[in-house]
Amino acid sequence: MGSRRDFVHKLTVSAVGLPVLGYSTSLENYLPTFNSAAQLRVAIMGLGGYGTRVANAMESCKRAKLVGVISGTPSKIKTWQSKYGIPEKNCYNYENFDKIKDNPDIDAVYVITPNGLHHDQVIRVARAGKHVICEKPMAINAAEGEEMVKACKDAGVNLLVGYRMHFEPRTLEVVNMRRNGEFGKIMFFQGLSGFTIGNPDQWRLDKKLAGGGAMMDIGIYSINGARYMVGEEPIWVTAQETKNDPVKFKEGVDETIQFQLGFPSGAVASCLSTYAMNYLDRFFLNGKDGFAEMQPSTGYGPIEGRTNKGPLTAPIVTHQTVQMDAMAGIILNGEKPPIPVDGEEGVKDLKIIDAIYEAVKINGRVIL
Known part of the structure; x- marks a missing residue:
């Protein structure tokens, strides 16, 4: 596999061109x-x-x-x-x-x-x-x-x-259940994001163009997912890097990073970002009264998953179509998205990425 684009395409059936399929939840909710x-x-x-x-x-x-x-x-x-x-x-x-x-x-x-x-x-x-x-x-x-x-x-x-996941119906189905208290107090989140990267000469393995390695590509899905699934902003980070191929993954280009996030409520997240393992596209959210499991969790579609109450049933859509229509509403009419997608939201993820790299460097906890 050559890139995240290839990975999410091959791991899941592409949703491009798919009609909305059968579901039990009203389309208007999503x-x-x-x-x-x-x-x-x-x-x-x-x-x-x-x-x-x-x-x-x-x-x-x-x-x-x-x-x-x-x-x-x-x-x-x-x-x-x-x-x-x-x-x-x-x-x-x-x-x-x-x-x-x-x-x-x-x-x-x-x-x-x-x-x-x-x-x-x-x-x-x-x-x-x-x-x-x-x-x-x-x-x-x-x-x-x-x-x-x-x-x-x-x-x-x-x-x-x-x-795009901020508009994906099954993601929003889980987020809405969490917001409604159906999982009870959130205790734990796990995010696994990874694939085996191919061509060593591609820009994703160029520190200047990519800014890093797997964390700056596939890893951001687990970072962002931890935030919208738990529903809080992390207050500390720890992280550990593993590099088995220093020729392919040069200085400043991460191969695999495991990282942990702590949240104000006491909830914790344990996540993995890698360019060295395939088929890692899984979210798991655990609360005192229930759970949600999504696999695939961030691929182009269809997203699949279940909670303690049964399978996810929100409609299957083309992610980018829904995203662009929703973003048009934000720009043209000032509509509010279900989960923020503004520049400030992007900076929040970048601050966590900065902290993850710092935690790897000092081999310790970084306070956010």
């Missing part, structure tokens, strides 16, 4: 509602595998429309123009995309490029006066993330992060 007929006109920056997945999913969107592209590869731009009907005036490269400032047909840019490029690209988009959606992790550290948040606020534009 899918976004729309207050107007306006559409968010989006340009995608970065036309790789995940950018293509988002573009395909957006063909089914009601509130978001793909209208532009930004890429350093002219041949990809031509292919996307033909496939998605994108006019020449909405096509840019990485050198000239600041000119979108003068293009009234683009409302927002979805940045889907290597992590190390997010900071500068997001700030440039904000200064061009366009709303920004940025893939996760939002930056390579919290300091960069905070600069991005400030730049977007100063420009008066929205900064959202591509947390």
Whole structure:
């Protein structure tokens, strides 16, 4: 397997193009509602595998429309123009995309490029006066993330992060049960996120472009999942790194990290982030009165799981379609998402990642 994109695609049946399947819970509880007929006109920056997945999913969107592209590869731009009907005036490269400032047909840019490029690209988009959606992790550290948040606020534009699981119905089914007290006092969360990475020359194993290794790719799912599943912000972190292949995983590029989080209520989380083991996509939440188990928990779909009350029954959807429609509502109408997806949310994850790396370095506890 070459990347997280390949992993989540192969581990689970792709949900792209799937209709909503049978369920016993009302759709209205999970899918976004729309207050107007306006559409968010989006340009995608970065036309790789995940950018293509988002573009395909957006063909089914009601509130978001793909209208532009930004890429350093002219041949990809031509292919996307033909496939998605994108006019020449909405096509840019990485050198000239600041000119979108003068293009009234683009409302927002979805940045889907290597992590190390997010900071500068997001700030440039904000200064061009366009709303920004940025893939996760939002930056390579919290300091960069905070600069991005400030730049977007100063420009008066929205900064959202591509947390597709925050809109995924079965994830929300578990979160709603926890919020309603159906699991009782939360005691423990486990998050396992990992796959065996392939090509050693890819950007995900380049410290400058990725910002790290598995933690900056697949590991963020367990970090973010711990927060929305437990429903609290952690107050301490401990972590341990294992590196069996220092040739492939060079200095600053983590292969496997186990990390633990402590929460104000006394709940704890035990998580694993790795590029060295396959089939790790599992969440487990334990409370005094019940539990939830999800496997796959963050793949592209379908998400599967059960609680002490039975199987999860919320609808199966195309994650990116629901995400983009919901984000259109946030940007156009100020709608509130079920779980935050703003830049501040992204910074919270980055602070935890910073603390995990520090905990590995000092072999001790880091207070958040």
